[in-house]
Amino acid sequence: MSGTGARPGGAGGPARRGWPDGAPERLYVVGAAEGPPAERAPLDLVTLVVTRPGAKPGAHPEHGAILRLCAGPLSIAELSAYLSLPASTVTVLVAELVEDGRVEARAPMSATAHPVALLEAVMDGLSKI
Amino acid sequence: MARSGSPGSRPSTASLWLTPLLMLVAGAAVTLVVPAGARAGVALCGLAATGFVLWEELRRERAVTALREAHAAAEATLRHRLAGQEAAAVHLATELLPAALDRLRHGAVAEDAVRGLVPENGSRLGDAHERMLRSVVEIVDTQVGVHDAAQRAFVNIARRVQAIVHQQALDMRAMEDKHGNNPDVFGDLLHLDHGNALIGRLADSVAVLGGARPGRQWRQDVPLFNVLRGAMSRINDYKRVDLHSVAEFAVVGPTVEPLIHAIAELLDNATRYSPPQARVHLTAIETTSGVAVEIEDAGVGLTDEARVRAETALALGATELDLDDLGETPRLGLAVVGRLARANDFTVALRPSAYGGVRAVLTVPQDALTATPFPGGMIAHAAVLPPPRPRPRPDLGPVAPARDDADDGIERNANGLPQRRRRGGRVPARTVPAPAGPAAPAPPPDAPVQPGMWLADFQEGVSGRLSAGDVDDPRGDAPIGKGE
Numbered sequence: 004m005s006g007t008g009a010r011p012g013g014a015g016g017p018a019r020r021g022w023p024d025g026a027p028e029r030l031y032v033v034g035a036a037e038g039p040p041a042e043r044a045p046l047d048l049v050t051l052v053v054t055r056p057g058a059k060p061g062a063h064p065e066h067g068a069i070l071r072l073c074a075g076p077l078s079i080a081e082l083s084a085y086l087s088l089p090a091s092t093v094t095v096l097v098a099e100l101v102e103d104g105r106v107e108a109r110a111p112m113s114a115t116a117h118p119v120a121l122l123e124a125v126m127d128g129l130s131k132i
Numbered sequence: 133m134a135r136s137g138s139p140g141s142r143p144s145t146a147s148l149w150l151t152p153l154l155m156l157v158a159g160a161a162v163t164l165v166v167p168a169g170a171r172a173g174v175a176l177c178g179l180a181a182t183g184f185v186l187w188e189e190l191r192r193e194r195a196v197t198a199l200r201e202a203h204a205a206a207e208a209t210l211r212h213r214l215a216g217q218e219a220a221a222v223h224l225a226t227e228l229l230p231a232a233l234d235r236l237r238h239g240a241v242a243e244d245a246v247r248g249l250v251p252e253n254g255s256r257l258g259d260a261h262e263r264m265l266r267s268v269v270e271i272v273d274t275q276v277g278v279h280d281a282a283q284r285a286f287v288n289i290a291r292r293v294q295a296i297v298h299q300q301a302l303d304m305r306a307m308e309d310k311h312g313n314n315p316d317v318f319g320d321l322l323h324l325d326h327g328n329a330l331i332g333r334l335a336d337s338v339a340v341l342g343g344a345r346p347g348r349q350w351r352q353d354v355p356l357f358n359v360l361r362g363a364m365s366r367i368n369d370y371k372r373v374d375l376h377s378v379a380e381f382a383v384v385g386p387t388v389e390p391l392i393h394a395i396a397e398l399l400d401n402a403t404r405y406s407p408p409q410a411r412v413h414l415t416a417i418e419t420t421s422g423v424a425v426e427i428e429d430a431g432v433g434l435t436d437e438a439r440v441r442a443e444t445a446l447a448l449g450a451t452e453l454d455l456d457d458l459g460e461t462p463r464l465g466l467a468v469v470g471r472l473a474r475a476n477d478f479t480v481a482l483r484p485s486a487y488g489g490v491r492a493v494l495t496v497p498q499d500a501l502t503a504t505p506f507p508g509g510m511i512a513h514a515a516v517l518p519p520p521r522p523r524p525r526p527d528l529g530p531v532a533p534a535r536d537d538a539d540d541g542i543e544r545n546a547n548g549l550p551q552r553r554r555r556g557g558r559v560p561a562r563t564v565p566a567p568a569g570p571a572a573p574a575p576p577p578d579a580p581v582q583p584g585m586w587l588a589d590f591q592e593g594v595s596g597r598l599s600a601g602d603v604d605d606p607r608g609d610a611p612i613g614k615g616e
Contacts, residue, residue, distance in 0.1 A: 027354055027362030027392055029301070029329055030308055031322040032370055048313060064357065089312025091319075121550055128549030 033065060033088065034095035046094045046101075048080040051109040058105035065096050066105070073106055148193055152186040217257060224261050232269050242266070242273040287342035293335035294347050300328045326365075333366040333400075336393050337464040340471055350388040355504045356381045356416055356423065359388060363395035364414070369403040376415040379423050382504035383496070387476055391496060394472040397465040398427045398480075398492045406431030406489055413487075422498045431489035434482065442482055446470040469494075476500065 052069070053076045060067035065086065072085055079097060083090040100106040159178025166174050228249045235245040246269055250262040304325045311317040336346040354362075357378045364370045383391055395414075402412045406429040413428045434442060445466035473480050477497045485491035543551040 027350075027358050027365070027388065029322075029325050029365040030305070031326055032361050032365045083312065089308050089318060091312050091315050092308075094315075124544070124550045128544065128547055131548045 030089065030092050034092040045110065046079060046097055046108055048078065048083075048090055050079050050097075051076040052079060052082060052097050052100075053107045053109070055105055055107055058100075061105075066100055069093070069096055069100060070105060076109070148189045151189065152182050155182040155185060220257060220261065224265070228261070228265060229268065232265055233272060236269055236273055236276070242270045245269050245273075283342045287339050287344045290335045290339035290342060290344070294332060294339065297328055297332035297335060298348060301325065301332070304328060326370075329366045330368060333393070333396055337397070337468045340393070340468045341464060345475075346389050346393040346472070348389055350385040353382040353384050353502050353504075354388045356383055356501075359383050359392055360395065360414055360416060360425070362392045363399055366392070366396040367400045367403060369408075372403055372408075372410070373399060373412045373414050376413060378416045379418040380504050381418070381423055381501045384500055384502055387496070387500040390472045390476045391478070391500075394469050394476075394478060394480075394494060395425055395427070397469045398494060401465050402427050402429035402431070402490065402492065405429070410489075419495065421495060423496045423501060425494045425496065427492045427494075428485045428487060429489035430485070430487040433484055433489050439482065442466055446473075446480060446482075
């Protein structure tokens with residue numbers, strides 16, 4: 004009935020797991036947030052999400068899914084692929100979880116924060132090992 | 133004289149004898165008056181005349197009696213026939229016509245509906261009855277045909293709208309995936325998607341009232357949770373609906389769409405007839421007879437009159453529904469629910485709610501339910517996918533030759549790798565755990581323990597990540613939100 008082994012198909016767009024012709028619910032119900040996502044939390048595609056220890060999954064299945072997937076840190080882009088949900092919907096869901104204190108979201112580094120010299124030093128060191 | 137015994141002929145018997153008697157007396161008187169010589173002749177004449185009159189009287193009497201008897205017989209025959217016709221008319225009205233219409237209702241054509249109903253005795257009355265029956269049935273048949281054609285046209289139009297809406301929904305979902313990274317476009321798409329779903333529900337309602345099934349057919353079982361959220365997707369004020377505990381069942385494919393639609397109509401009623409800020413509570417609990425879906429609003433509740441109207445609307449949908457009954461501004465909702473309930477053995481009850489509004493309870497029968505394959509809903513199924521493990525490192529390609537004379541202010545350890553400082557504010561972090569992200573190799577077993585390793589271990593512990601291969605995954609940035 005469902006493609007259990009279906010992994011998100013990268014650039015080809017996520018497979019519609021289990022729903023050959025559309026899910027019964029629409030996306031605005033899945034992330035039924037009051038405000039537009041942008042106002043809730045500064046989350047973007049590369050924000051890393053980690054489940055806080057002891058977080059309860061709750062009744063919302065998507066929340067549960069995110070909590071389980073984010074046992075290790077995952078970016079919102081990755082979550083979007085695994086859940087077959089658009090990034091904006093995942094952003095809303097993660098924002099709700101962040102508000103509940105059930106996950107931590109870590110802002111990504113800005114590009115300027117990367118000292119090129121350090122990265123080169125790491126590469127050099129690794130190549131010597 | 134022979135018939136004088138019958139009571140009806142008594143007066144005529146008296147008058148029968150009166151005339152000859154008078155003639156006899158008159159004759160006798162004349163006989164006495166006339167001269168003696170003529171007496172014999174006069175008396176003879178008188179007797180003869182009296183005798184003739186008597187004979188004539190008797191003859192007439194016999195003729196009258198015969199006529200009277202014939203008349204009585206004819207009257208009896210006519211009465212009998214009249215009674216027979218009366219019975220036949222009553223039979224026609226109370227038996228034959230309903231029987232013919234019943235046959236018609238069960239799909240017989242007009243000709244078959246009439247055949248054999250009127251006994252063929254060759255009488256003109258029987259023929260007339262049959263002709264009348266036939267013309268009535270034909271008229272009714274024509275009217276039913278016109279009505280059916282109108283309903284089919286309704287359903288046909290509704291089906292076409294449904295097809296467009298369904299295609300729109302699929303396209304919209306694809307666009308939502310495509311523009312998922314752009315919150316503005318995504319928000320607009322959701323708005324359009326919502327409007328599209330409302331059109332779809334209206335088309336479904338028209339199809340149901342036209343006697344067809346609502347919209348699409350589901351080939352697979354759908355968890356109840358998704359069914360309820362599907363119903364929420366189709367109403368205007370879905371944000372006011374609080375979805376509470378849901379029994380862990382799945383709904384079998386053929387019942388999915390009727391159930392979604394019926395719950396959507398009840399939810400729409402609940403949100404429409406309660407204050408705009410009041411919440412509507414949606415739960416589904418297991419009962420002995422199936423699953424009871426409860427929709428409770430904090431509205432003004434039902435007055436007795438409104439309850440009667442609502443129950444009439446429910447019952448109206450459950451029985452024969454004429455599109456004319458819906459009125460100028462049709463309230464489709466409850467009629468649709470009633471019809472869906474009848475077709476799918478749901479029971480619907482409207483009761484006063486503890487919140488002051490209405491509690492609508494829709495019970496789904498046991499045979500429309502099955503064990504849910506994925507508790508909590510289909511999307512949650514994604515969660516059983518293995519979480520991403522550290523992916524194999526791609527070949528980084530040729531690396532620039534190592535510089536031994538590294539003199540760039542970076543502390544290095546014995547292996548030449550940069551040394552993390554114990555303390556130093558924000559530590560440079562990896563931006564994304566991208567698939568191609570290089571992971572540091574495990575240190576050789578004899579390598580000295582790095583100062584600062586404790587920090588890495590600590591952070592791994594916090595993040596729940598446990599991989600011997602990843603030595604270092606520093607994230608010095610402060611978490612967002614409530615995390616500290």
